[in-house]
Amino acid sequence: xxxxxxxxxxxxxxxxxxxxxxxxxxxxxxxxxxxxxxxxxxxxxxxxxxxxxxxxxxxxxxxxxxxxxxxxxxxxxxxxxxxxxxxxxxxxxxxxxxxxxxxxxxxxxxxxxxxxxxxxxxxxxxxxxxxxxxxxxxxxxxxxxxxxxxxxxxxxxxxxxxxxxxxxxxxxxxxxxxxxxxxxxxx
Numbered sequence: 001x002x003x004x005x006x007x008x009x010x011x012x013x014x015x016x017x018x019x020x021x022x023x024x025x026x027x028x029x030x031x032x033x034x035x036x037x038x039x040x041x042x043x044x045x046x047x048x049x050x051x052x053x054x055x056x057x058x059x060x061x062x063x064x065x066x067x068x069x070x071x072x073x074x075x076x077x078x079x080x081x082x083x084x085x086x087x088x089x090x091x092x093x094x095x096x097x098x099x100x101x102x103x104x105x106x107x108x109x110x111x112x113x114x115x116x117x118x119x120x121x122x123x124x125x126x127x128x129x130x131x132x133x134x135x136x137x138x139x140x141x142x143x144x145x146x147x148x149x150x151x152x153x154x155x156x157x158x159x160x161x162x163x164x165x166x167x168x169x170x171x172x173x174x175x176x177x178x179x180x181x182x183x184x185x186x187x
Contacts, residue, residue, distance in 0.1 A: 009174040011099030013113060014073045015088030016166055018043040024134050026089045031167040034117040034160045039067030040094050054128075064159070065122040069093040070111065071155030072102050075142075078153075082141050091131070093155050095119075097172050102156045108177035116164030125155045 017026035022044045032040050039046030050062040071093040079086045088096040095113065102121075105111075109121045131139045131154070142154040 017089035114170035
């Protein structure tokens, strides 16, 4: 894991998305509202307890560590090069960023979005079978073959620590945890 000193700490929000239904992709919006301890207002994955359909059926009282899904826009050109045209919201993310090494951030990193929202990173997004139903063969493209770095290239998940409105063009600032660096677990 990186010592943190080579991580980009400032970036921007490229797009935001939300969907009331449990669909794989989310339509982009002009803005979204993050609600502390809840997630994205009006999004199917918002709430204090797990909303992921598979997990919710088995352990419905688990805390929701997947309130917000963030993904780096830098992933999209490499997917396009592999023949997969993917854009903001297509992979189910709520916030698409530019300039941040999201998958290299340690557990507990705080991402400040816009004027007041803060998301604490809780883990890597683990790609499931649904990604291949969206585009056959895409899952293989988001699994890392590198021996170093994150195992997945499909974004990160987090919980809302401070609410606020987030829109494309907003600043995205990173506050690394002061404790020892732990790589993000897959959740």
